[in-house]
Amino acid sequence: MKEENRGGVxxxxxxxxxxxxxxxxxxxxxxxxxxxxxxxxHTIQNAFPRLFPFMYGWEYTILLLILSFHAANGVRLLITELGFLLGKTYRPVYPYKMGVIYGTQKKFTVVILLIFFIIFLVMFYYLMLNMRVIT
Known part of the structure; x- marks a missing residue:
């Protein structure tokens, strides 16, 4: 087995x-x-509320961050895996182009990351409103 394949997860x-x-x-x-x-x-906490009493505060902010990133990046991966925005193939001639993302796909990635950030900010704002942190 090669050394670079031994890392696993x-x-x-x-x-x-x-x-x-x-x-x-x-x-x-x-x-x-x-x-x-x-x-x-969350399922265990709903079944036994006294076991995890800490899941009502800032943990939801982390959840919103993870959820919004996962959703926005999932859309980007889906569009890429369906073959859209990949651009033309090119012959690998020296000097090679570094990286996989270039052209339209790079712009789309930036747009998706901006959408993730906007979704997170909106969800965070409404979370803070519901928690009565901001009025």
Missing amino acids: FKWFDFRNYSLERFLYTMHRISGIGLVIWIVI
Whole structure:
């Protein structure tokens, strides 16, 4: 077995040689695992409210951050995997183009990240209104 294949899941957290697309894909996996963990804890907390009394404050802000990122990045991955915005293929001639994202797909990635940020801000604002932090 080659040395670079031995990292397993922990290799996900080695961001040194990641392009933007690979980093977003890894963060999508991690946010998905975080959402599953939150769903399990939330289900247990609703069944036994005295077991997890802490799930009513700032934890929802983290949930909103993870959920909005996962949703926006999921749309980006879906559109990319369906073959849209990939651009023309090119012959790999030296000097090679670095990275996978370029052209229209790079602009789309920036737009999706802006949409994620806007969705998070709106959801955070309404969360703060419901918690009576802002009036």
